[in-house]
Amino acid sequence: MKRNFILIALLVLFYSVKAQPSADTNIPLSRLYFHEALDAAQHKLLAMDGKADSLFTVTPNNGLNNELTITITDGVDKLSAGIESDSLLDNNGKIKFLRGLTELLNGYMFGCRMDSVKYATLPDILDAYKECMPLEREGESIENNIYKYPYETGNLLLHTIAFSQNTGFERSYNMVLLKYCDKYRNKALPLLSQNPLLPFTDSLVAQIAKRDPESLYTYAAASNLLASKIRNNPDSLVRIISRMAQLKSGRQLFPFLDNLYRGKLSFENVSAVMDDDVKYYKLLVQTAIDYADMVRRRDTPMAAQSLRIKIQKKAADPFINTINGLHDVNDERVRFKILEPFTPEELYYMAVEGEEIIYTSSYVKGVYPRIWQRMKSPKSDSLLMSVRFDHFKKWIKIASNYNTLDDFLKRMDNNNAQLLMKAFVNNLHNTESLEDAVDVANSYASINDPAVRNLILNQVQWNIQQAVQTNNEKRKDIYSILNTLFLSMDSSNNINVSEVLGIPPVYFMPNKSLQDASGKIIVQQFFYGDKDGKSVFSSFLNSFSKANWKITNSEEWVTVSSTKGVPVIIYANKPLDESKSLDAKAQSDLNDYLFNKDISPTIVIHRGHSYWLPSTIDQLASSAKVVLLGSCGAYQNLDKILKICPAAQIVASKQTGSGLVNGPMISLILESVRQGKDLNWPQLWASLSKTLAKNELFDDYVPPHKNLGALFIMAYKKLQEKNAIEAGQVKK
Structure with a gap:
């Protein structure tokens, strides 16, 4: 050769x-x-x-x-x-x-x-x-x-x-x-815009109407030669889209395109409810169920993504935003009054499509219980059938994150629960993203029923066998990692996740790894200027012993420095008036100060409600190695954090974060690193379990070594890097 x-x-x-x-x-x-x-x-x-x-x-x-x-x-x-x-x-x-x-x-x-x-x-x-x-x-x-x-x-x-x-x-x-x-299908309309008189323009426009109706809508709304060609096209679907594009309310009509085209709805049907938030949302949900039924029959509805986006927007405003905004109101009849008109199916979509913005209490105390209250026979499999199993994997993920999955599964026959969870676990390799696999990992960690856990584990192992038989590497990679993670949850299996999956240690964080070149450990805490934030900030300052710590005040933040042991310096912005955005300014100025002084936090702590968490994540230092999220529902944000800090060890609450848990936890962590100790998470958790034995909310906190979603993301990325090196695609 x-x-x-x-x-x-x-x-x-x-x-x-x-x-x-x-x-x-x-x-x-x-x-x-x-x-x-x-x-x-x-x-x-x-x-x-x-x-x-x-x-x-x-x-x-x-x-x-x-x-x-x-x-x-x-x-x-x-x-x-x-x-x-x-x-x-x-x-x-x-x-x-x-x-x-x-x-x-x-x-x-x-x-x-x-x-x-x-x-x-x-x-x-x-x-x-x-x-x-x-x-x-x-x-x-x-x-x-x-x-x-x-x-x-x-x-x-x-x-x-x-x-x-x-x-x-x-x-x-x-x-x-x-x-x-x-x-290059996404470039077809720009080309036709430059060459509208091509002999195939009409036939191509008719094809585009079926595969990309939203783009065609945009071009039909213009005032040029192509728009004129579109409006005069004889195709019935093109004519419907063109008609929408000429109306001021066209975007409100567009999500219903498939039902309008098939004659299930008329323009007049939609226009009649357009100015009524409740009726319009109800029609959106009914259309979503119609589209889900089409998918079940292996048909593809047009404008499905536009429909989903419109449901998200309408669910958020005014409904979710209203119940979120009343989170300080104790009277649930007042807080959740706006939910009274809705059916179980409509509340289901509100939870699924409002996942990113719904507060924990809005879900746990408002939307979730009202689903069952509105059903004559509160059976969960009946609920899923009524929505044609639309987004059921996302629903299971949300239920597991908010600790309502066990309750949900108990509301259906055991055989149906088993079939549902098998469907939840299967086909994780057939999607472009890892979202479904991460959802399965996170859900497993939240399930307390041993029978359901075994069912999921067996289904994962069955998928490994199928992957080997079909030589499907992606399938094998995904399910092998899940198998290792799930088996590691049982201490009797003696599985060292870090060693087996080749990822950084998850059971402990070495003290030395938290120190900078000068031996200091830098901590950054984010506080917010609402009533609760000011109260928590006061408790935070009072938690430090004068024998071991010194507090230095500046206009917008405080610096808490250890006086004995390992030098630990905590930078915390003051919870200044949030109504004037002074807390945000303090955080921004503190970030600038740290950047200009080349100070890189290795421990970052969020102190505030879940609605403040996106702001903390936006400012998260990529140098962070330990991240504590003391807010409600913070467990939902793992993926966002790991994109910024790929190897971070994350402590989060799946449900209602509590200052009565956050305070003792943070104090124990800070004292441990000041004393030069490694952060041994199993030992720390055992200690906290005794200290917080009477606080049921502690059970909803997840330590790094049990944070299966985060571990899956790390392990999968590591495995892909290893495979690429072995294939000679990248250099070591």
Whole structure:
């Protein structure tokens, strides 16, 4: 094999040195320039791999590299020699094909650099050029050839002077544009906007209406020639979209597109409820159930994503925002009065689509219990059937995060609960993101029923077997990690998660790892200026012993420094008036101070309600190695935090965060690091379990070694890095 490679290399060297026909071909001066330009294009192409040699080594495949090298050298030389010796071509004809060949190579080179052309296509592109040359020479159309070539090949050919005057150029060009629109579907409308009178405009617009109706709506609302073509299109779906686009209320109508098209709804039906928040939301939910039913029948509803976005917006405003805003009102009849008109199904969608903004208490005390109160027979499987199992995995995730999953599963027959959880666990490898897999990991950690846990574990292990049998690496990776994590939850299995999964330690955080170059441990705490924030801040300051700590005040923050043991410095913004955004300003100024002084926190603590948490995450230092989230529902935000701090150890509450838990926990952690101790999470948790035995909310806090969702994300990314290294795709 090595000998063959050397032989090929020598042949390539011979041809590349030769580069053009020798002097005995008597190239006239009138064409010499075009041969030299072609020769320059060949050398420029060979240099694309960054090496000034005669080999084209741009891919990991040596065989392909050799083929491409010979094509660029021998193949192009033979073709140019054939052009030069063709007695049927006059001087201008030879110049046209030589110049066209140079343009072809330059176009290929540009396409490769822009990742729009694959390196491996060069031999086929050159063959296509050779096939079309005789047709052009004889004055015949190249249309049939262009029809059979891929878009990239046809596009390169038509962008050379060689075929610019071909009798079939216009039809060929239109054909290439159509192939472009089919290959790059998101660019079809911009192209039609520039070329609205193409012969296929009407038929293509009709296709786009089905696959991307929202984009078509946008273009139909414009005032240009394409918009006019769209409005005059005979297709019934296009006409409905065009009608919407001409109305001020068009965006309100758009989520109902599929039902409008199928005749289940009329424009008048939607317009009649548009100004009533309750009725409009109800119609949105009913439409979502209709669409879910279509999906169940393996049909694809149009505008489904637009419908979901509209439900999210309408659920948020006014309904979720109202009950969130009344979180300080103890009378639930007052706080949740706005939920009175809604059915169980409508409340289900409010929870699912409002996941990102709903407060813990709004879900636990408001939406969730009212679902069952509104049902004659409060069976959870009946609820899922009534919504056609739409977003059921997200529902299970939310229920597990808020510790209502056990209650939910107990509201259905055991056999149905088993089938549901199997469906929850299956097909995690068939989605582009890891969201479903993380949801399964997090949910497992929240389930207390041993039978349900065993069911999930068995289903995970069944998926591993299926992955091995089908040689599905992604499936095997996902389920193998889940299997390790779930087995590690049982201490009798003696599984060291860090060791098995190759991720940083999760059972402890070494004290040394928290220290900066000068041996200091930097802590940043975020406080907010509402009534609770001010109270918590006062308790925070009073928790420090004067024997071991010193407090220094500045205008916008305090600095708490240890006076004994390991130097620990805590920076905490003051909870200044949030109504004037003074707390936000204090945080911003403190962040600037830390940045300018090159001070990097390794412990970050959030002190505040869940609605303040996004602000803390936005300001989270990437240097953080331990993150404490003392807020309600903070467990939901693991993925966001790990994108900023990929190896952070996270302590969070799945449900109602409590100052009575946060205070003792933070004090124990800070004292431990001051004393030079590692943060041994199992030991710390055992100690806190005794201290907080009477506080039932402590059970909802999750330590890093039990934070399965975070561990899954870390482990999967680590495994992909390892696989890439083994495959030679990245360097160690």
